[in-house]
Amino acid sequence: MPAYFLDTSALVKLYVREPGSDRMIGLAKADDTDALAVLSLTPVEFRSALRRRERVGDVASADVSRILERFSLHFETRFERVPVNEPLVEAALGLIDRHALRAYDALQLAGCLVWKSSRALGEVSFACADDALVTAANAEGLPSLNPSGQKGRKEKPVN
Helix, strand or coil: CCEEEECHHHHHHHCEECCCHHHHHHHHHHCCCCEEEEECCHHHHHHHHHHHHHHCCCCCHHHHHHHHHHHHHHHHHCCEEECCCHHHHHHHHHHHHHCCCCHHHHHHHHHHHHHHHHCCCCCEEEECCCHHHHHHHHHCCCCEECCCCCCCCCCEECC
16 A cells, blocks of 8 residues: 655645645545555644635635645545654754754654654655655655746636
8 A cells, every 4th residue: 555654835735825835636536545644743734824825815815724724634434644753853953963854844754754664565765845855764765746947926716
């Protein structure tokens, strides 16, 4: 069964229409048995991204509220959650030493690596729309999926 760890930059594309949204929606709908995982801290980064877009007028307040409700439901029912614990933090620290990563990015990538090591069978791919983070994931031996592969975006709700 395919397994994907979704960094917040890829996850947002399931809820806000931007380059790469179609690819992420296709991945999420391809087979409900596909494992999709996120870091347990992802709601913090997800909400921050949406509220930032709301503040600059890219996404309407009513849409943000609806998206946050939908994501909350999916967070509980659709996504496997990778907890932040001491081994994950240690892995993130090592990633920061090896790659030029921001703290949250290092935690996301460490979450994927920890999740991959906990899975007995099957390949895990790292879905991320940040080129630098994809490069670090590849250097760590993770197959990656950059759903957009381009800069710039026109944001609007997916539904």
